[in-house]
Amino acid sequence: MRILLAEDDPSIAEGICASLRHGNHAVDHVASGQLADAALRNHDYDLLVLDLGLPQLDGSEVLRRLRARGSGVPVLVVTARDGLDERIRVLDLGADDYLVKPFALSEFEARMRALLRRSSSQGVPELRLGRLRLDLPGHRAWLDGEPLELTAREFGLLEALALRPDRVTSRVQLIEALCSWDEELTDNGLDIAIHRLRRKLEGSGVGVRTIRGLGYLLEETAEDGNPA
Template sequence: MRILLVEDDQLLGDGLQCALRADHFTVDWITSGSEVEGALKNGHFDLVLLDLGLPGMDGMQALRRLRAGDNPVPVLILSARDQLPDRVAGLDAGADDYLVKPFEMDELRARIRARMRRLADQPVQQIVVGTLAINSDTLEVVLNGEPVALSRRETVLLMALARDAGRVLTRDRLEQELYGWSEDVESNALEVHIHHLRKKLGTDLIRTVRGVGYQLVTR
């Protein structure tokens, strides 16, 4: 699960990012509302954790812009604004949940788990490319009618390629999907995951475009 954290408090943002990464989430952290729209255009996220008291464009404005643009990404507001009218306004603006600061990390984890359960209750979403099928809810992968066992990161990488099958995705784009923007990545980590995918799925499914990136072949 990839999370976009929007929080301008450096201490809180750092603590949340570290805690969520320890829970095996991919977390990208930005500090202003004006960055939200661009971040969501440049990467796939499963959840946004959104502060309201942000510099420049505040969180409420950023949320309204997302919903006005029909962006359905789930949004969990994290805010010190604890009055009932504030909570109602946030939910009416399109937030899926609202958590008042200060909060316990265990409660945030529970809210995230609840969001994941609601996603699991929705109709199964499949990405199908030829004889390859990926269940985006359960992360199950089937090739030629047979299940294929992949690690979490291998599955995330394969889903990123499959969502844009036929297009060449850059190394930077794929590393962002796997690790986020700021997590340290070993120089050959992406190549290792690609190598493992080819061993499990066949060498012809993923094509290397030298100097650019990788492409999932659609034929």
């Protein structure tokens, strides 16, 4: 999952970023509303963690603009503004959840998992393709009921493909899903990750097909590895 954190308090941002990266998420951090608005216009995210009291552009305006563009990305608001009227106003603007500072990191993580679970699997706790079963929020995969051992990058790649069933995912989309701004994934690195994922999926009835010039497609296959 790729997450945008819009938070201007360095200590809070550091703790949230560490938590997200520990959970194998790619996270981009911005400290102003203008930067948050620009990032949301130029990149695709699976979740926005949004402080309301941002400099340059208030978090409420960032949220209003996001929903005005028709974006359905889940938004978890984290703010010191704890009045009931303020919570109602922000939820009516389009926030999906609201967490008042100070908060326990464990509660933040639980709320984040709930939002990602609802958005990534449309309310279904797991995704299935052939004999493969995925728990996206839990970063777990099983093949015929047996755990499938994947690195964080391999799971991120499988997740990005599984979230676009029957649709081609471009190399740019895969690289964006796997990397935050302070990380780099070369074309060669992506090729290596795809090769390793394909090896681990061999004989599973699921494969990664190359659509020349367009990208990749996760699909069910016959036992010989050809499309079913």
